[in-house]
Amino acid sequence: MEMITNLGLLAAVLTTLSLLPQLIRVIRTKSTKDISTGMFSLFCCGVLLWFFYGVLTNHVPIILANSLAFIQALIILFYKIKYK
Amino acid sequence: MEMITNLGLLAAVLTTLSLLPQLIRVIRTKSTKDISTGMFSLFCCGVLLWFFYGVLTNHVPIILANSLAFIQALIILFYKIKYK
Secondary structure (H helix, E strand, O other): OOOHHHHHHHHHHHHHHHHHHHHHHHHHHOOOOOOHHHHHHHHHHHHHHHHHHHHHHOOOHHHHHHHHHHHHHHHHHHHHHHOO | HHHHHHOOOOOOOOHHHHHHHHHHHHHOOOOOOOOHHHHHHHHHHHHHHHHHHHHOOOHHHHHHHHHHHHHHHHHHHHHHOOOO
C-alpha cells in the first residue's frame, strides 16, 4: 500500500509541477495568444472538484495535487484574461 | 458514497474536457508559441502515473480521466514539437 501511495504522490508532484513551466512562461513573455481560455476555465473548475473528492475520500495525493494545481491554473487564467 | 463517486466523475469529466479546447485551438491555429513544452511533457508523465494509481486503487474516475487526458495532452505535445 505504501508503494501505491508513493506512486500517487509522484503523480501528484508531476501533474502539479507541470503547470509551473507554463506559469513561468506566461509571466515572462506576457503572451497568452495560443493558450485556451476554455482549457484553463474548465481545468480550474475540475481540479477544485477533484480537491473536494480528495477531501471526502481522504486521499492525500489528490488533495495536495489539486489545491496547488488550482492556484497555478487560476494565475495562468488571470494572465490570459489580462493579456488577451 | 454514490454522491462522492458522482463528484469524482464530474471532476473527471471537467478536467478531461478541459484539454479539448486547447487541442482544438492548436489544431486550428497551428500556433503553439505560448504553450510550454515543459508543461505538456510533465503533464503526460503525471497523468500516466495517475492512471496507474487509479488502476491499483480501483478508482474508476481516476482511470477514465487520466487515460483520456494522456491522449489529448500527447497530441498537444506532438503539435507543439511539430510547429515550434
